[in-house]
Amino acid sequence: MSAVKDLIGPAVDRLASDLETLSRQIHDHPELGYQEVKAATWLTEFLDKHGFKLERGVAGVDTAFRATIETGEGPTIAILCEYDALPGIGHACGHNVIAAAGVGAGAALAAVRDRLPKGRVQVIGTPAEEGGGGKIRLIKGGVFNRVDAAMMIHGFDRWILHQDLLGIVRAGFEFTGKAAHASADPWEGVNALDAVIQTFNNVSMLRQQIRPESRIHGIVTSGGAAANIIPEFASALFYVRAPELDEMWALQKRVIACAEGAAKATGCTLKVVQQPDNAYEPMKRNGTLVELFRANARVLGVVESPESRERMGSSDIGNVSQVIPAIQPMVQIAPEGTPIHSRAFEEAAVRPLARDGMLASAKIMAMTTCDLLANPAVVADARREFDAATAPRRERA
Template identity: 40%
Template sequence: MTYTRGVHRTVTEAVRTWSGQLVALSHGLHDEPETALQEHRAAARVAGLLESAGFTVTRGVADLPTALVATRGTGDLVIGFCAEYDALPGIGHACGHNVNGAAAVGAALALAAAADELGLTVKLIGTPAEEDYGGKVHLLDAGVFDDVAAAMMVHAAPDDSIGASSLAIGSWDVTFRGKPSHAALAPWEGVNALDAMTVAHTALGLLRQQLPPGVIVHGIVTDGGQAVNVIPARTSARCEVRALDTEQLAAAWLRVRACFEAGALATGAELELRCHGRDFADLRQDPDMTSAYAAALGELGRTATSRQGETMASTDMGNVSQLIPTIHPTIGYDTGGARQHTPEFTAYGKSPGADRAVLDGATALALTGADLAMSPDRRTRLLDGVRRRQRSRPVADERSGGRSASLRPGG
């Protein structure tokens, strides 16, 4: 590590100083889970804590009411920490975003304590709706990340890991519209929208054998009709497609779309497809930053397993990583064998192990940021990257299409 022992002491003592508030933040988020784009109390908690520490906080950035940016420092090197705080419907913080968000806030507080000495600016970006809409993609397109030289966060998990990629993902809302009729007296006069959905699901099931490794299709029916004795005139579903990268995702969607078109063709129903949220790109973790993080984590007595070449689920941090040097390691704690997106995982979110993960994750991220600032080679590489991006970035009125706009043809 290239930072001095004085900087190390400043960072670690700052985490200790704020430890009570950071654990309280994690617990507060856990106790009051809010889903995508509804994280009003969560955003207010994060903003209030950072304002109390002297950060300049802007709420509702990029027209997202629950997004925020908090900055402290005046240096040319901008280190960005991404705070997630949305929960899942029905099962709360089953992905551990209370841990993620509190750790990112802790990292920002800790690194800010050494910002002047290190010649950097700390930027905490509150990123809503990771589980659904993809807040980071929206903020990226809006230019919120334009000055960020390095982006970091940790993600709650059953173990410590580094280096993994993630699957690209796209999501669609599917609607079939038919014609109602009495199901017994004159079914031949109706157009059965549920039959259209059944044909489509059958076609998807058969398609799976022909999909390349890494491509996953899954979905739910959200409306299958209203009365058993009426030919369903409307059915709806949500479908997600995951793939190893954005190119494979676009190709897979063409095959999946054809399955829904088959349902419409077979039954005479009308088909409507709408993109749901933003496409998530595959995650590309920066090897140099990963090495710095692993070393920092080791100083805390933790050892991360390398997952290089493996894939996690999906994250909108992938879109950030396509443009900006990024790390997205996992920070582990005992979950009794439970994995994310289950009620059992939620139950461990306020455990002593989860609280330690908040503090250790904050410390490791902050020490990584200090290393980036004090290593001449790393600092130069990151600043050169910002300058290159700023020279090539689109003008503001082109951002509606976005540097990370929909990847799906015909979406």
């Protein structure tokens, strides 16, 4: 086994300049979620060249793909790529690095395919992580049905091999009142903006009573047409985040109650706009997979930082981790202290530190995939751990 793994490092090193070019190309042509046409083309051309069987547009998502190499009956291990950018600030989440590391790991495995243990390696292109929920559509489309374990990496300002993610669900509120002249006949009006403001006040009070890891944050999306008209329509959008699924749905109910109370107090009617199908779920930890990844990271001399729950975001990899064993280690691609979604992070994502993180994580993912293919019993352990940790899903009311 270690003989095959020993070939991985040199295989990635031989691809290094191609991978760096790919990473920079994606970085310099930022595309928003579901519009990643160039990135998907470049990545699939690369995988095609390295001998993968390509399926483009899987699950009805144009910019998604699945690339497979098969060496016989055995476990199916998936390596996931993201490649969408952020509006205005481009690749400030470093998804160009995720993409290059993912296809780099895949190509390195393809290079040693004659000596790989039996099984299937899939590199899966998952669009629109930044709010579009691409992985949710791929899950619904059955793309992960036959996958035994999945892994991806994400750029960060340090190495953290497991990072919890908050689940996130939206709650939109549309209040309808009655327009009237704000000076001549205000008593004839029903003020929809007051309902929005009251909702914010209610949520502010609720915030004191919630667990410290949970988050509620919102914006006013419509606040009236003119100051001399009592607003007949006003709306707001809230994000509700919590580290556990049950907590997330329960907290969303409490936020909806804040809006209902505001509607009652102001006499407005309320329409609640929910998108339960697009909720990002918390990351379910899989210690079995994390430990395999860690052992390979140590071989490469990675120095990891302790896990922390201080700076938690959300991602649709959380949803994947709720249906199959999955991990998303954080890889240093920027100097410590660089916040993600910042212009500094965007600049860092093509610097030498990002190249180092990309190449190291391509190697670690490929080595971890080798371990899993060689040891179906460990794949079964990961599944057992996953099953034992499965909490019943709360009804999405």
